[in-house]
Amino acid sequence: MGADDVSAVTGQLRPLALYELTDQIGQRRLPAALQTLGLLLNQGASPLALLGALGNHFRRLIRARECQPLQASVVQERLGLHPFAARKLAEQAKSFSPRRLRQCLAAVRRTDEALKGAVPLEARLAIERLVLAVCG
Known part of the structure; x- marks a missing residue:
């Protein structure tokens, strides 16, 4: 039983941190990422800040993916990250091809354009669509 299981039964006990969303997206865990995104938005997180x-x-994933060999120690040295963050980033970067990472960044840019002048409901839908696109 993990933290997600406990939260599902007991309800959200603490505010979510943004790194939870980026970790879930980096691991391509779509259901968890959508749930976390919804909770963050319900807690008042700005769609633009999340974007x-x-x-x-x-x-950062693109920069990590460019490291050869793609190992945590190399990512740590080249990107100047804490060892824990470098290990997580290196692991996540392995699950995306360089082409897929460029596509994800392009999707972020398109979403940014869509959010300009969007009403709150449209902004929420746009960021949800982005999470669907990048986790797929």
Whole structure:
């Protein structure tokens, strides 16, 4: 039984951190990512702030994917990350091809354009569509 199982039974006990969403997306765990996204938005997170974080995450994944060999120690050295963060980023980068990462970053840019002037419901739908697209 994991934290997701406990939360499903007991309800959300604490505010979610943005890294949980980026981790779930990086691991391509669509159901968990959509649930976390919904909870973050319900807690008042700005769709634009979430979008910015996702864009940063995909840029870091691209930089990590360019490291040869793709190992945590190399990612840590080249990107200047804490060992824990470098290990997670290297693991996530392996699950995306370089082409797929570029497509994900392009989807972030398209969503950014769609959010300009969007009403709250449209913004929520746009960011949900983005999560669907990048986890697929």
